[in-house]
Amino acid sequence: MFDYYDDFNRREALKENFNSNALMLYALELRFGIDDIFDVAVDSLTDGSDDKKCDLIYIDKDLGIAVVGQAYMKKKANKDVAAPANKASDLNTAAAWLFAQSTTEIPSAIADRANELREGIKEGNINQVLFWYVHNCNESANTMIAQELETVQKSAQLLVNDCAGESNTVKVIAQEIGNETIEEWYEESDKRISINDHIEVDSIDKGFEIQSEKWNSYVTAVKGTWLASLLKKYKPEKLFSGNLREFLGAGKRKNKINLGMIETVNSQPENFWAFNNGVTALVNDYDIKSGNKLYVKGITIINGAQTTGAIAQSNSKKEFLIPIRFIVCHDSDVIDDIINNNNKQTEVLSSDLRSNDKQQKRLRKEFEEYPGYYYSGGRRTDRKTRKKDVFEPYMVAQVVEAFHGDCVIAYNEKKSLWSDDKRYVSVFTDNLHAEHIIFLYSLTRAISDYKKFLLEKGDDRTPVDNNNFNYLKKRGARMLLIKVIGISIECILGNDRNLDSWKLSFKKNDNFERLVSLWKPVVVMTLKMGSKELLPVIENGGLRSIKEAECAGTKIRDIISAFSEAVSMQVKDFRDNVDTRDLRRR
Template sequence: MYLEKGEDLFSGNPRNYLGMGKRKNNINQGIITTVETDNDNFWAYNNGITALVNNYHPNDETNEIIINGITIINGAQTTGAIGAAKTIENDFFIPARFIICNDPKIIEKIINNNNKQNEILPSDLRSNDKQQERLRRDFNKYPALFYSGGRRDDKVVRNKEVFDPYLVAQTLKAYHGDCVLAYNGKKILWDDDKEYNNVFIDQLTVEHIIYVYSLSRAIDEYKIRLKTKGETRTDSEEQQMMFLSKRGSKMLLIYAISETMENIVGSKINDSWQLRFKDCSDFDKLVKKWYDVIEVVLAFSGNLLPALEGGLKNKETAKKTVESVKAIIVAIQVTLKKQLKEFISMLKWK
C-alpha cells in the first residue's frame, strides 16, 4: 500500500517517513536490515503500526480481515522502511492495531497520544548493562551522591549530588585523552559500542568517577567565581575568563590537567584510571580542593587558546597546545609540589 499510495497513507500522522539521510534515522536502516535478513522475528523486534480505519470485518472463509479506509497514525517509519527494503524473501508478521472511531475530538486525542512517546536515548539502552548496574550499586557507598547509570524514572532525588550520566562519560573521555570527542560526541559515547566500552571499562571505579566529576564541577564553580568578580577581575583573571567562555574550554582544561598530573604530584602514575581521593565522603570539599590546580593550569590558558578557535574540533591541535602547557609545568614542578602539597596528600594512585 505504501508503494502505491506513498505519503497519502500517513495523512493522519504528524510525521511522514523520514528516510535514512541522517544519522538519527539509522533506526530506519535497522528496520530494513531486519526485513531483509531476519524478518521471522520482526514481530518481536518492532512495535508495529497503529491505524485508523473506517471499518473492518473478519472473513472466516479466507481467514482474513477486510479493512475499509486506512491512515497509519503511528508507524510511518516502520512502513516506509519496509517499503524501502530491496529484497523480501518471505512473508512475515507485523504487530498492528486497527481502530474505528467517528468522533473527531477522540480521533485527535488518539493521534496525539500515539505520537508522544518519550524519545529513546542511547543511555536508556545501556541502563541494564553490567557496568551500569555495578556502578549504581557501588555508588550506594556514598549516600550523599546519586548516579542513575542511564536509567530514567520519575523519582525526585533530593538532598543529593546528582551525577549526570552523559557528563560522567564526557569527563572521563576528556580526562583519558580525547577532549574533542568528549565535547562533540556526547551521545556517541553511549551509542557507539567501541567508545562506550573504552569509557566504562571493568577497572572504572566509583571513586575515579568522583575524582574526575569533582574536577568538572570545580571548573564550573571557578568560572562562576570569575564571572561574579566583574570589573574587579585582574588582567590574568580576564584572560582566564575569556578562555573559560569559549566552547569546549572545560573539556580541554580537564585534558590539560590530566596530562600534567604526574608533574603536579611529582610522581609516576602507572595507571591514571586508579587516581582517586582517599576520602570521597565530602564531595563539596573535593570540588574546592581542585581550585588551586585549576588556577595553576589556567595561568597558561593563552597557550591553550589555539585549540578552541572555531570550537574544540581538532584532536592534534588540542594535543599540541596541551604539550606546550605541560612543558611549562615541568619547569616549575618542584615549586608546584610544595604549593599543592595539601591537594596531593588527598590523592591515591597506586
C-alpha cells in the same frame, strides 16, 4: 498554592548559586529531564553585563532544540501579582542579536553560544527554537504577555528561516512559563503516561490480544489521520512523555528519515503500511466494546514519535493504515525495559539502552556506598534524587574520555560514547570505579564553579581573570582543560614515575563540595600557566584537533614540571588528599 513551590524551595543550592535564574533552570530541568542542572547552568547562562536580553541560551543537538530564556522572579508572588510584559518583549531584542546581527558585532557574552546556535540550525541539528519567558506569577494575570510573545514568535520565525535556509525547517515557539506550566511539568516529571483521557481509537475494528504475566497488549491498525489528530490535540511533551525523544523534525540531514516518511504519506500512502514498522503505545487500560470498537484510557507513544510527527506534519487528508500495539503494564522495571528495547531500532541510541549493562549495574552498586550521591547508569532520575549530588551519565562518559582518551570526541561526539560499542567499552572498563568517577566529576564541577565565579566577578575581574574567563567561554574549553590536566597529572602530584591514572581517587569521598574545593587550585594554576597554549587550540571554531590538544598539553606539562616547587605549594592540599592506589584492593 502550587505543589512545585515546596519542591523548588527545597533546592537551596540551586537558589543560592543562581539567584533570579534559579526558577528558569528548575523549569529547564523539569521540561527536559536534565540530571545535572548545575553543569548545564554554567554553560548556558550568559554574562549579564552585555547579554542582549538573553539570560540563558541552552542547546541540545541530540534533542534538536534550543531554548533562549528571560527570567523574572517576584520576591512575594501571589495570584494577584502579574509578571511585567516588557520582559517578554525583551525576547525580540534577544532574537535580533542572535539571528540578525553580524557575528563580529555580537558581544562576547553571547558570541560563542550564538555562533553554535546558528551553526546547529544551518547544519540541520536544531529543529526547534524555544523563546521562554519564565516567572513565578500566574500566567493569567497579565494578558499583554501573550500578545508580546506572539510578536516574538512571528519576528523570530522570519529571522530563523533566513538563518536555516530553504533546505531546513526550524519551528520557533515563544512560551510563557509561569506557575501553571511549571506545576504541570512538575506533576508530569515522574509520570510515564501524562494523558489520562478516555480516547476512542479509529482502528480497523479488528485485532488480537496477547497476555503475559506482567503485561497485556492489543495489536491492530489505526488510520493515519487519527494518529495525527492526537498530536494536534495534545502537546508533544504529553503524547511522548514515555518516549526517549520527541519528534525531531524533517531537516535534510539529521532527520532525513522523517522527511522520507512525509514524502511517502504525500505520494504513496497506500504503501505506508509496508514501509513503516508501526507504533507502540503505553496505556493505562484498553477496552474492546460491542462492535469491536476500541477505547483506551491514557496514552503515551513510546516508539513511533517520528512516525506520528511526520504524519502530522504532512497534513495529508488521505486515508492509510499504520500498525499499532497498545500495551498495559504496571511494573516500572518492565516498563523501562519495554521502552528501551522498543527504541533499539531507532537511529539514535541512548544511554537508557545501556542501563542493564553489567558495568552500569556494577557502578550503580558501588555508588550505593555513598548515600549522598546518585548515578543512574542510564536510568531515568526520579524527583527524589534532586536532594543528592547527581552524576549525569553523559558527563561521566565525557570526563572519563577527555581525561584518559580523546577530548575532541568527548566534546563533539558525547552521544557516541554510549552508542558506539568500541567507544563505550573504552570508557566503561573494568578499571573504572565509582571513586574514580567522583574524582573526575569533581574536577569538571571545579572548572564550572571557577567559570561561574569569574562571571559573577564581572567588572572586578583582573587581566588574568579576563584571560581565563575568555578561554572558559569558548566551545570545548572544559574538555580541553580536563585533557591537559590528565596529561599533566603526574607533575601536578609530584610523581614522575609511571602512574596508573585509572587508580586515582580521593582518600575520602563523602563530601563532594570539599572535593571540588581541592581541585580549584589545580584548575586555576593550570589556566594561569597554560592560557597562552590553550586558547589557540579552540579559538577558531571550538575544539577540533586532538593533535593540537595533546601538543598544548605536553607544553603545559613541561611548564608545570619546570615550576615544580611553586606548583607544590599551590596544590599541597590536593596532593595530600589524593590516593594513587587501587581503592578496591586496599
